[in-house]
Structures are given as structure tokens and as C-alpha cells.
Amino acid sequence: MSGLKLRGIRKSFGAVEVLRGIDLDIEDKEFVVFVGPSGCGKSTLLRLIAGLETISGGELDIGDKRMNDVDPSRRGIAMVFQSYALYPHMTVRENMGFALRFAGVAKAEIDRQVTEAARILELEPLLNRRPKELSGGQRQRVAIGRAIVRHPQVFLFDEPLSNLDAELRVHMRIEIARLHKELATTIIYVTHDQVEAMTLADKIVVLRDGAIAQVGSPLKLYDDPDNLFVAGFIGSPKMNFLKGIVDGSVVRLPDHGNQTIPLVAKAAHGSEVTVGLRPEYFKAGGASQLDVTVEMVEHLGSESYAYARHGAGDVLTIATQNDRELKGGDKLSARFDPAKALLFDPAGQRIR
Amino acid sequence: MNALALARRPLVYVLLSVAAFVSVFPFYWMVVGATNKSADIVTGKPSLGDSLFANAATFFATVDVARIFWNSALIAVVGSLLTLAVSSLAGYGFEMFRSRFRERLFALMLLLLSIPFAALMVPLFVMISQAHLTNTYAAVILPGIASIFIIFYFRQATKAFPAELRDAARVDGLKEWQIFLYIYLPVMRSTYAAATIIVFMANWNNYLWPLIVLNTADMKTATLIISALTSAYTPDYGMILFGTVLATLPTLIIFFLLQRQFVEGLLGSVK
Ligand SMILES: Nc1ncnc2c1ncn2[C@@H]1O[C@H](COP(=O)(O)OP(=O)(O)OP(=O)(O)O)[C@@H](O)[C@H]1O
Ligand SMILES: [Mg+2]
Numbered sequence: 001m002s003g004l005k006l007r008g009i010r011k012s013f014g015a016v017e018v019l020r021g022i023d024l025d026i027e028d029k030e031f032v033v034f035v036g037p038s039g040c041g042k043s044t045l046l047r048l049i050a051g052l053e054t055i056s057g058g059e060l061d062i063g064d065k066r067m068n069d070v071d072p073s074r075r076g077i078a079m080v081f082q083s084y085a086l087y088p089h090m091t092v093r094e095n096m097g098f099a100l101r102f103a104g105v106a107k108a109e110i111d112r113q114v115t116e117a118a119r120i121l122e123l124e125p126l127l128n129r130r131p132k133e134l135s136g137g138q139r140q141r142v143a144i145g146r147a148i149v150r151h152p153q154v155f156l157f158d159e160p161l162s163n164l165d166a167e168l169r170v171h172m173r174i175e176i177a178r179l180h181k182e183l184a185t186t187i188i189y190v191t192h193d194q195v196e197a198m199t200l201a202d203k204i205v206v207l208r209d210g211a212i213a214q215v216g217s218p219l220k221l222y223d224d225p226d227n228l229f230v231a232g233f234i235g236s237p238k239m240n241f242l243k244g245i246v247d248g249s250v251v252r253l254p255d256h257g258n259q260t261i262p263l264v265a266k267a268a269h270g271s272e273v274t275v276g277l278r279p280e281y282f283k284a285g286g287a288s289q290l291d292v293t294v295e296m297v298e299h300l301g302s303e304s305y306a307y308a309r310h311g312a313g314d315v316l317t318i319a320t321q322n323d324r325e326l327k328g329g330d331k332l333s334a335r336f337d338p339a340k341a342l343l344f345d346p347a348g349q350r351i352r
Numbered sequence: 353m354n355a356l357a358l359a360r361r362p363l364v365y366v367l368l369s370v371a372a373f374v375s376v377f378p379f380y381w382m383v384v385g386a387t388n389k390s391a392d393i394v395t396g397k398p399s400l401g402d403s404l405f406a407n408a409a410t411f412f413a414t415v416d417v418a419r420i421f422w423n424s425a426l427i428a429v430v431g432s433l434l435t436l437a438v439s440s441l442a443g444y445g446f447e448m449f450r451s452r453f454r455e456r457l458f459a460l461m462l463l464l465l466s467i468p469f470a471a472l473m474v475p476l477f478v479m480i481s482q483a484h485l486t487n488t489y490a491a492v493i494l495p496g497i498a499s500i501f502i503i504f505y506f507r508q509a510t511k512a513f514p515a516e517l518r519d520a521a522r523v524d525g526l527k528e529w530q531i532f533l534y535i536y537l538p539v540m541r542s543t544y545a546a547a548t549i550i551v552f553m554a555n556w557n558n559y560l561w562p563l564i565v566l567n568t569a570d571m572k573t574a575t576l577i578i579s580a581l582t583s584a585y586t587p588d589y590g591m592i593l594f595g596t597v598l599a600t601l602p603t604l605i606i607f608f609l610l611q612r613q614f615v616e617g618l619l620g621s622v623k
Binding site: 047050051052071072073074077078079081082083085086087088089098099102103146150 | 514516517519520521522523524525526530535538539541
């Protein structure tokens with residue numbers, strides 16, 4: 001069993017509280033991704049789990065054992081760092097076997113483990129090279145190899161792909177997904193790349209200012225966000241937010257010529273709400289419509305994004321499928337299904 | 353190119369030539385002098401002579417060469433090793449470990465750098481004699497071990513040492529001292545090479561302090577004994593310069609052995 005249980009985890013650096021009470025359960029063999037804006041405490045949380053920083057408050061269990069004060073090497077974790085942190089004076093082979101050497105494992109056994117990890121990661125031809133003789137992608141694989149060799153219960157990754165170019169990132173992303181299947185261990189992965197989070201995760205943890213904004217499967221967060229922050233953070237291009245005022249059984253959109261859409265959730269008459277509409281919610285045949293003027297169009301080939309507004313209102317992003325002729329200045333009646341619209345109260349909480 | 357720039361170029365060369373002459377000439381004079389008779393040196397003869405072996409013979413007859421070079425070597429090697437060990441640990445510690453008082457302590461230490469050695473000499477001597485260490489190797493070596501300059505040098509160099517390497521080593525199960533020994537030390541070897549040259553030269557050439565704490569001939573270093581030769585009634589300059597050449601060799605050898613890393617070390621060691 002190698003699930004994790006975090007209860008009220010806090011961390012302060014001096015007077016600054018960086019993590020403000022994190023409660024989280026991570027199942028055995030789960031792939032969990034921490035996302036959030038820069039400085040929200042993702043790395044700090046990961047380092048607390050690794051034991052590289054001391055926990056200021058709360059309780060951390062790994063595999064049913066309290067780990068608050070256990071040495072990093074005895075927590076059953078392995079970590080892959082953003083800068084790879086390979087030992088520059090050692091060969092790939094020595095780098096990968098180093099932890100085992102210090103754990104007192106016999107030489108033959110170390111060799112066997114290193115060879116096995118090298119096979120999984122296709123590193124065999126590189127075993128006798130030094131890190132500086134490797135490409136970025138190869139270094140990344142060695143860093144993962146070094147982690148694999150220790151047979152950890154939990155892998156920790158801190159933005160492992162952010163130093164790679166776009167093409168290699170996609171390749172390594174698939175590689176990591178494959179590894180997760182092959183190794184069948186728990187993985188905690190920090191990133192601020194949406195695509196990595198959406199494609200890799202069983203469960204995404206969205207952090208904001210040292211607290212959890214929402215936890216859930218990628219599609220759950222995408223389709224059913226708890227608050228404005230998560231709704232805006234997950235998904236690219238971003239969800240459109242429209243100011244609305246509840247007017248009986250409809251929501252009036254003052255910035256969009258007082259056009260109305262049916263109210264889909266419970267909200268008091270006259271209260272202010274924010275209406276969330278993802279760009280791809282706009283589809284022909286929807287029951288509601290917004291009349292807008294196109295300002296600019298981005299054609300990506302498979303789809304196009306129109307940036308449009310009504311009068312002086314906010315710019316909306318609208319995904320259109322086959323409108324290759326669409327251009328700036330065109331009038332558009334953007335139709336959508338009002339049942340899909342998300343409503344948020346003035347505090348940013350979802351109204352269901 | 354304007355006239356000013358044109359005129360500046362020869363001027364630069366003249367200045368560089370003067371600087372080169374000033375720094376190279378003493379070496380030239382020393383080597384040439386070692387091959388000449390004292391009488392010729394006094395008259396300023398600038399060319400190689402034929403008295404090298406005569407000078408060598410006199411030098412070996414006058415001075416217990418093995419003894420003084422042994423003293424010098426022991427002090428320089430042990431002193432350098434201890435200085436590097438203690439001061440690099442301190443520099444590493446200052447940079448790697450957070451503490452509330454770290455910066456204040458470090459600033460205080462740098463402040464101490466401005467106290468001239470002459471002002472510390474008397475209290476240091478009192479300490480050494482109260483510890484009954486006068487006229488021992490330890491008396492020469494101990495005061496220099498915690499070198500503020502080397503601590504500063506290592507702290508600066510450690511800024512380039514990736515903190516994630518230490519984290520990785522901690523996850524790999526290394527204790528702090530093992531991280532220092534197995535990761536930091538090999539990674540920073542060019543910094544160590546540069547520091548070795550600086551520290552070895554300082555120890556080997558050290559004059560004032562050994563002069564004060566060493567008082568019997570069998571303990572004295574090459575630097576002390578050779579410079580004492582000049583105070584004879586009629587100094588034999590040929591012999592003295594031969595001794596000087598001999599005493600310069602170890603530093604030269606160390607320098608050429610570590611030269612490549614030295615330059616790297618000054619440029620920053622971790623890439
Ligand atoms: N050692 C430290 N001392 C003081 N403050 C720190 C320390 N480490 C992190 N912090 C602060 O804690 C906050 C969270 O940092 P953290 O590195 O966890 O953010 P992050 O979510 O990983 O950001 P990024 O996406 O930029 O990596 C930041 O405000 C940072 O300044
Ligand atoms: Mg981070």
C-alpha cells in the first residue's frame with residue numbers, strides 16, 4: 001500500500017505562510033498532478049512530501065506510516081528534479097546506481113538494477129557517458145532512471161519537462177504515461193502545462209495561494225469546476241466570463257446589449273452572477289444566441305477561434321468549426337445551449 | 353579610426369611592455385644571478401655565467417637543504433590541506449544553510465579581514481606560547497587554517513553549486529558530510545585547484561609569522577633560512593639566488609600542475 005494522506009499540512013518560511021492547510025488523499029498507483037499559478041506552493045508541497053523541507057504543521061502519511069520526521073531516503077520516494085540534478089562527475093551508470101551503493105546493496109545487484117532501468121528507458125548505449133555528453137532528453141531519462149532504480153513507492157516529479165523543447169516534451173510525456181503503466185506506482189507530478197496535466201493525470205489538484213482550489217479528475221475539473229478560479233485556470237483558450245444579472249427566470253447580460261439567457265440554477269432575483277461559457281460551447285443549433293461583431297479570427301487549421309464582442313462589451317472567444325471565410329468585421333449570431341452555461345456567485349463560487 | 357585611437361595603440365603597447373618587464377625582470381635576474389659569482393652580480397652583469405655548480409655547492413655546504421625544505425614542505429602541505437578543509441567547509445556552510453544570523457556573521461567576518469596581521473601578531477603569539485606551542489609546526493600552521501579570504505572565495509563559488517544536487521543526494525540517502533565529500537568536493541574541484549595554488553603559495557612563502565614562532569635552526573623554513581643569508585657580513589649573492597631559485601620551484605610545479613583548473617576555477621567551476 002503506498003497511498004498518501006495529507007492532513008492540514010502547513011508550511012511557513014519565517015513569517016510567510018506558503019501552504020495554508022492542505023488536506024488530500026492520494027490512492028495507491030494514482031497519477032496525481034499539482035497545477036496552479038507560479039508561486040502558489042506546488043514545489044513546496046512536493047518538497048514537504050519528499051522530506052526536503054520540514055513540515056510546519058499537519059500530518060503526512062505515506063503508505064499508512066506517519067512520515068513527518070522521516071529522512072527523505074527512508075520515505076520510499078524518489079524525485080526527478082526540474083534541472084535533472086545529475087551528478088556531473090559520474091557516468092550515467094554511476095549516477096543511476098549511486099543511491100543503491102549508499103544503501104549497501106551488493107555490486108552485482110546494483111548492476112542488475114541499473115541494466116534493467118537502462119533497458120526500460122533505452123539508455124544502454126549511454127551508460128558510460130557523463131551527463132554533459134548527453135542531450136536534454138537523454139539527461140531527463142537518466143534522471144528518471146535514477147529514480148526507477150530505487151524502486152520507490154511514490155515518484156515525485158517537479159516540472160520535469162519544462163527544460164525540453166516542444167517536440168521532446170510531447171515525446172517524454174507519452175514516455176512518462178507509459179512508465180506509469182509499466183511500473184504501477186504512485187506518481188505525483190508538478191507542472192504548469194495544462195496539456196500535461198489533462199493528459200497524464202488520474203486526478204488533478206489545483207492549488208491557489210497555498211490552498212487547494214479543487215481536486216478531481218481532469219474532465220470533472222473541466223466540465224464541472226467548483227469556482228471561477230478553476231474554471232478560468234483549466235482549459236485553453238480560457239472560458240469566457242460574462243457579467244450577468246438575475247432577472248426572474250432569465251439572466252440579463254448588461255455588457256452584451258441586455259440579451260438574456262434562461263436561468264439554469266437557483267439564484268435570487270436581482271443578484272449579480274458571472275456566466276461562464278467555454279469557447280466550444282458555441283455551436284449551431286443552440287437554443288440561445290449572442291449577437292456579436294467579430295474583431296479578429298485565428299485559423300488553426302482544424303478549428304478557428306473568433307474574438308468577438310457586442311458593442312463595447314468584453315471580448316468573447318468563440319470556437320467555430322468550418323468558418324474558414326470568417327473575418328474581422330463580420331456579424332455573428334453565436335448560438336449555444338444555455339443548459340451548459342456555468343453560473344458563479346460574486347465570491348467566485350459555483351451556483352449549481 | 354581617428355587620430356586619438358591611432359596614437360593610443362602604441363601607447364598601450366609601451367605600457368604593457370613596461371608592465372611585462374617589471375614583472376618578468378626579477379625572475380630573469382634571479383635565474384641569471386644563480387649562475388654568476390657574487391662579484392659579477394654586484395656589478396650588474398646581466399648575462400648567464402658559469403658559476404651555477406659552484407653556487408650550488410656553496411649553498412649545499414652552508415645550509416641543511418634537506419632539513420629546511422622538509423620543514424617548508426611539511427608546513428605548506430599540511431597547512432594547505434587543513435586550510436582548504438576548514439575554510440571550504442565554512443564557505444559551503446555559509447552558502448548552503450539558512451540561519452537568522454548568517455549574513456550578520458558573514459559581514460562581521462569580512463570586517464575582520466581589514467585588521468592587519470601586524471595587529472594580531474602579539475595576541476596570537478601570547479596564545480601560542482600559553483598553549484606551549486612555540487617552535488612547533490603547529491604554531492605556524494594553526495593561525496592560518498580559518499582563512500577569511502578562502503571562506504569568502506568558497507562561499508562565492510558555492511553560489512554556482514546547484515542546490516538541487518544536494519536535494520538529490522539527500523533523497524539518495526547521503527548524510528550532510530557525505531554530500532560534502534562525495535558530491536560537493538568533486539564537483540567543485542577547479543575551485544579547489546585555484547584555492548590550492550593561493551593557499552600553498554601563502555604557506556610556502558610565509559615569512560613574518562614563522563620568523564616569530566620558530567626559533568631553532570632545525571625548525572626553520574627555507575624562506576627564513578635563505579633570507580637570513582643576506583644578513584651575512586659579505587653576502588654571497590650567487591649562492592643566495594641559487595637558493596631562491598630552488599625555493600621557487602615547488603610553487604611553480606604546483607602552479608603548472610593545476611594551471612588549467614586554476615583558470616577554470618577563477619571563471620566559475622560548475623557549468
Ligand atoms: N526556501 C524558501 N524560503 C522562503 N520562501 C520560499 C522558499 N521556497 C519557496 N518560497 C516561497 O514560497 C512560495 C511558493 O513557492 P513554490 O516554489 O512552492 O511555488 P511553485 O508553485 O512551485 O511556483 P513555480 O510554478 O514558479 O515553480 C513562493 O512565494 C516562494 O517565494
Ligand atoms: Mg516550482
